[in-house]
Amino acid sequence: MLVTEKPTAAKKIAEALDDSNSPKEIKKGKTSYFECTRGNDELVVVYALGHLFELKQTEKGWTYPRLENKWVPKYEVDKKATNIKPIISLIKKLSKDIDRFVVATDYDIEGSLIGYLTLLYACKTEPSQAARMRFSALTEKELEHAFENMIDLDFPLIESGQVRHEVDWLYGINMTRALTLSIKKAAGWFKIVSTGRVQGPALSYVAQREKEINLFVPLPYWMIQIVAHHNNEELELEYFKKRISTVSEAKAIVETISGQTAIVDKINRRTVTQQPHPSFNLSSLQSEAYRHLGFKPSRTLALAQSLYLNSAISYPRTSSEQLPDTLDIKGILTGLSAMKNYASMAKIILKGPLSPVQGKKTDPAHPAIHPTGEKPTKRLTPSEKKLYDLIVRRFFSVFGEPLVKDHLRADIVCESHRLYTRGLQILKQGWTEYYGPYFKTKEKALPDIEEGDSIPLTSVDSEEKHTLPPARFNPASLLKLLERENLGTKSTRSRIVDSVRSRGYTIGDSFELSTLGYALYETLDQYMPAMLSPEMTRQLEKEMEDIQQGKTDRDNVLVKIKNSLLSILEEFKDREDQIGEDLVKGLQRYWKDTEELGPCPKCDDGVLRVVQSPKTGKRFVGCSNYKDGVCNQTFPLPQKGRLAPLETMCPHCDHRMIKIFSGRRTWETCINWTECPGRQEDLKALDKRRARQSKKDEEGNES
Amino acid sequence: MNNCPICGRDKQDEFCPYHQTASTNLKEMHEKWETAAGLSWEEYLDKISDIEDTGRWIREVIEFITSQGGL
Numbered sequence: 117m118l119v120t121e122k123p124t125a126a127k128k129i130a131e132a133l134d135d136s137n138s139p140k141e142i143k144k145g146k147t148s149y150f151e152c153t154r155g156n157d158e159l160v161v162v163y164a165l166g167h168l169f170e171l172k173q174t175e176k177g178w179t180y181p182r183l184e185n186k187w188v189p190k191y192e193v194d195k196k197a198t199n200i201k202p203i204i205s206l207i208k209k210l211s212k213d214i215d216r217f218v219v220a221t222d223y224d225i226e227g228s229l230i231g232y233l234t235l236l237y238a239c240k241t242e243p244s245q246a247a248r249m250r251f252s253a254l255t256e257k258e259l260e261h262a263f264e265n266m267i268d269l270d271f272p273l274i275e276s277g278q279v280r281h282e283v284d285w286l287y288g289i290n291m292t293r294a295l296t297l298s299i300k301k302a303a304g305w306f307k308i309v310s311t312g313r314v315q316g317p318a319l320s321y322v323a324q325r326e327k328e329i330n331l332f333v334p335l336p337y338w339m340i341q342i343v344a345h346h347n348n349e350e351l352e353l354e355y356f357k358k359r360i361s362t363v364s365e366a367k368a369i370v371e372t373i374s375g376q377t378a379i380v381d382k383i384n385r386r387t388v389t390q391q392p393h394p395s396f397n398l399s400s401l402q403s404e405a406y407r408h409l410g411f412k413p414s415r416t417l418a419l420a421q422s423l424y425l426n427s428a429i430s431y432p433r434t435s436s437e438q439l440p441d442t443l444d445i446k447g448i449l450t451g452l453s454a455m456k457n458y459a460s461m462a463k464i465i466l467k468g469p470l471s472p473v474q475g476k477k478t479d480p481a482h483p484a485i486h487p488t489g490e491k492p493t494k495r496l497t498p499s500e501k502k503l504y505d506l507i508v509r510r511f512f513s514v515f516g517e518p519l520v521k522d523h524l525r526a527d528i529v530c531e532s533h534r535l536y537t538r539g540l541q542i543l544k545q546g547w548t549e550y551y552g553p554y555f556k557t558k559e560k561a562l563p564d565i566e567e568g569d570s571i572p573l574t575s576v577d578s579e580e581k582h583t584l585p586p587a588r589f590n591p592a593s594l595l596k597l598l599e600r601e602n603l604g605t606k607s608t609r610s611r612i613v614d615s616v617r618s619r620g621y622t623i624g625d626s627f628e629l630s631t632l633g634y635a636l637y638e639t640l641d642q643y644m645p646a647m648l649s650p651e652m653t654r655q656l657e658k659e660m661e662d663i664q665q666g667k668t669d670r671d672n673v674l675v676k677i678k679n680s681l682l683s684i685l686e687e688f689k690d691r692e693d694q695i696g697e698d699l700v701k702g703l704q705r706y707w708k709d710t711e712e713l714g715p716c717p718k719c720d721d722g723v724l725r726v727v728q729s730p731k732t733g734k735r736f737v738g739c740s741n742y743k744d745g746v747c748n749q750t751f752p753l754p755q756k757g758r759l760a761p762l763e764t765m766c767p768h769c770d771h772r773m774i775k776i777f778s779g780r781r782t783w784e785t786c787i788n789w790t791e792c793p794g795r796q797e798d799l800k801a802l803d804k805r806r807a808r809q810s811k812k813d814e815e816g817n818e819s
Numbered sequence: 820m821n822n823c824p825i826c827g828r829d830k831q832d833e834f835c836p837y838h839q840t841a842s843t844n845l846k847e848m849h850e851k852w853e854t855a856a857g858l859s860w861e862e863y864l865d866k867i868s869d870i871e872d873t874g875r876w877i878r879e880v881i882e883f884i885t886s887q888g889g890l
Binding site for chain 1: 826827828837840841844845848851852854855856857867870872873874875876877
């Protein structure tokens with residue numbers, strides 16, 4: 117029996133190992149498995165759906181501390197995971213007549229753990245007797261090779277994976293309950309406020325950056341702008357100092373060189389060669405895909421996973437920037453040369469020496485991300501196509517020659533002041549010919565001037581500028597920081613970055629800290645700084661690496677971690693009242709920011725609030741005096757998208773303005789939008805759009 | 820009153836820790852603006868309020884000072 121991680125992988129593996137490449141899929145209710153024949157062996161290929169087993173608390177009560185747990189079928193913890201039950205039952209049933217078990221899940225920490233837990237709890241077999249297939253791409257050749265050269269299970273790796281789950285469970289469950297229960301005790305509300313081992317430090321980075329931005333005072337500087345004329349051509353010249361720190365100095369420079377004639381002193385040429393960037397690992401792929409395609413890291417990972425399951429690329433969860441000597445590069449390029457979009461480039465590369473540029477980072481389990489050269493078996497979605505193109509072109513580029521460019525600079529002298537004009541000329545495209553769409557550089561010809569030429573300055577001015585605050589994080593830069601700080605793993609980081617936003621701790625696409633984010637950050641910072649500290653979680657990562665390398669074991673690490681968590685929780689308990697009060701104050705500020713819309717225009721002392729109807733679940737604006745029967749003022753609200761009150765009032769009707777965030781689209785309107793005289797045209801257009809959409813829907817239903 | 824007059828958080832000195840730091844920054848940076856552009860305290864506050872990239876807490880402190888007639 118081969119235990120695989122997903123249905124698609126099971127099918128690929130069964131097809132690759134079956135002698136006739138056409139395994140039989142046996143349907144059993146809502147699930148299935150594959151039967152295939154390989155020589156004298158009969159193979160049964162079953163699949164999981166990611167993790168089939170999860171950790172469950174063994175002591176009773178939704179409280180803390182809770183330190184004991186056990187692995188149980190996922191549907192016992194997650195009531196929605198009903199599809200897991202038939203899969204576990206099927207594997208249990210089929211396992212009775214098996215001679216040998218093989219783990220054929222993804223070759224990484226999570227895949228190894230999925231395989232191990234399935235063997236132990238579903239197959240009910242001794243995992244040490246099982247074998248492991250090791251592969252980095254779901255291609256026939258690689259899978260056959262993995263099957264013929266099976267290895268033992270990597271138990272330190274599995275133990276490390278197990279501990280990672282246990283530690284995340286311990287911190288996540290206990291800290292979230294501690295925070296949530298402190299609010300309940302202080303105000304009687306049940307509002308889940310979550311934090312975790314890596315999420316805490318991630319929140320801390322965002323909060324620190326937000327502080328710097330909020331405390332930023334811009335400083336002035338001046339830039340000298342010079343326009344000259346030469347051979348009837350207008351030239352823009354740079355002053356040698358980019359920033360002049362006082363207005364008086366800037367004025368003096370302008371006065372001195374205005375109306376003067378400058379002389380070209382020297383023309384410098386500097387030839388620079390630039391090697392190709394190394395092959396992608398997951399982090400550099402996520403960063404480049406965000407930059408050029410606008411995909412957030414979690415989306416890139418999902419698309420890359422889909423391309424991998426489609427046999428189009430190698431395993432994406434890798435840290436390596438290297439393509440090993442054993443990789444069949446010629447075979448991959450030959451495969452790509454059969455694809456219309458890549459044929460010409462692949463054929464050129466095949467003619468040259470196939471020695472790729474290698475990066476520094478390595479990964480013992482997988483090579484850098486590369487195309488397999490196989491035609492995807494399933495039609496790619498537009499987003500998958502874009503990511504695939506990026507990966508293929510990066511793969512091509514590592515075989516390219518260096519880019520050669522000339523930096524040109526003319527040094528011009530005026531009185532005792534130095535001025536410049538610059539140019540950039542590309543002498544040889546090299547690897548950028550392949551990576552073209554994702555490489556941007558502007559060629560700029562140096563003006564037609566020679567040493568000794570006189571250049572009259574026709575206009576000299578100074579412009580006041582101001583220093584800028586640090587930029588807010590975006591998903592790619594926060595992910596990069598977590599990687600640099602060694603927090604989380606390549607598989608978990610993008611999820612953590614998403615969670616900071618999805619839990620309401622930040623606003624919008626830029627990671628601007630919300631009032632809820634502040635409330636949590638301030639409370640943790642004051643009472644439990646350890647939960648925000650990268651040091652603690654980095655230390656935990658190190659312990660898990662030590663388990664992987666056999667330097668320590670699971671029991672040792674767990675005892676240490678439980679003791680440290682217990683002392684944090686005891687300290688929390690002692691201060692629970694104060695923590696709860698502070699969180700409640702923060703939450704009240706959060707709700708005021710997100711739900712209060714200023715004074716009621718109808719009654720004197722009511723406050724307008726976003727309210728959700730308990731009957732219909734729809735949201736609307738209502739007056740706080742409604743419950744006392746004093747005021748019945750209401751306004752309808754758009755039902756989709758996140759809503760944020762604005763400080764401004766509508767120029768047409770003087771009602772409060774709001775901003776709606778729906779997907780990538782944002783728009784502003786007033787709370788009186790259905791009656792506002794200035795928005796009637798918008799309403800008509802909205803009605804038309806709705807009518808068109810419902811007509812489309814009706815046509816769709818009919819067809 | 821123990822609350823920050825700007826945001827309602829617990830105050831330490833005149834303001835909460837955030838607005839206190841913002842107030843200190845604002846005062847310290849005036850010296851640099853004075854040297855660079857020769858601006859008086861009033862001109863400096865006006866100028867800083869007009870610049871888009873001025874931090875939120877700095878802006879809030881300026882608004883508070885102005886509302887208190889503390890120019």
